């Protein structure tokens with residue numbers, strides 16, 4: 583297998599000269615499990631760890647290699663183990679805001695061509711959460727595709743309704759409904775997978791992400807577990823892992839997410855709400871908040887039923903969160919820099 587089959591394209595080739603050192607190879611991170619890594623190269627998978635120097639230099643957890651990243655490595659022990667020295671810039675990414683006081687980002691996966699936003703038609707179906715995933719994908723320049731699973735558990739009428747709701751939410755997105763039990767819709771999903779491209783499965787625990795992968799592989803290669811009576815998953819998948827399918831596409835399985843503290847840029851945010859972004863071009867004021875200004879095209883659309891009220895509310899809520907986190911993130915970075923300068927001068931005074 584060549585690196586180009588794993589997605590190493592001219593975009594990454596341009597960066598080789600910045601990173602590469604004599605005797606080092608190039609590989610892709612295929613799994614991350616706390617501090618240990620698996621990398622994939624032309625010949626297969628090799629366990630790897632971070633170079634000590636690398637660990638000192640990282641400023642934020644988001645700088646650490648994540649699944650899907652391209653890295654430069656040094657092999658040892660007859661090429662059966664490797665040390666990671668550098669990470670290539672990320673062409674696209676999926677990330678979320680980490681929980682806790684510190685505003686920072688956790689990388690979910692890098693260099694992804696398509697994000698499958700998986701929801702079950704049964705208990706998990708939630709258009710608001712879908713919006714959030716759409717924003718997350720747009721933020722990292724990843725094409726989102728919505729997958730509704732477990733269609734076998736609802737009636738055809740219910741499915742039609744859910745599809746209609748999904749289509750109105752995910753305006754620019756492809757949507758596939760399928761059942762892993764009956765097989766309905768599965769071929770439509772399979773046909774979307776392009777050899778050499780990388781896809782990431784996102785969604786709550788128990789929606790059937792790993793089941794989809796097993797079905798593609800044609801055997802129960804990875805663990806899945808039954809959900810509770812109320813549809814709650816049991817967090818069966820515990821690490822992010824890149825799987826290369828026989829037909830040549832790559833899929834990243836992820837553990838179900840409990841919460842989605844995402845958002846970072848206004849950019850991704852607007853792209854998740856193209857309908858509202860389009861409407862707001864006709865607002866009287868360029869900086870219209872779409873809440874109380876006169877001449878607001880968004881509220882006009884809301885009034886005459888062109889825009890759905892739930893979607894409008896969800897937009898305002900996400901907009902506020904997005905602005906809030908963006909602000910506190912920038913504040914924190916500023917403070918960090920000020921603190922860094924303070925420590926430096928304190929150390930200098932101690933020496934003097």
Ligand SMILES: Nc1nc2c(ncn2[C@@H]2O[C@H](COP(=O)(O)OP(=O)(O)OP(=O)(O)O)[C@@H](O)[C@H]2O)c(=O)[nH]1
Nearest residue numbers: 732762788790791792793806807808817818819838
């Ligand atoms: N009825 C029905 N059950 C399904 C379908 N797809 C998956 N399941 C079942 O749902 C349960 C959870 O599936 P998993 O594939 O483990 O879910 P997951 O999304 O990987 O969950 P985590 O790894 O915890 O994030 C399993 O018992 C599957 O057999 C489907 O289309 N219909």
Ligand SMILES: [Mg+2]
Nearest residue numbers: 791792818819
């Ligand atoms: Mg799983």
Ligand SMILES: [Zn+2]
Nearest residue numbers: 865870872878
């Ligand atoms: Zn407006």
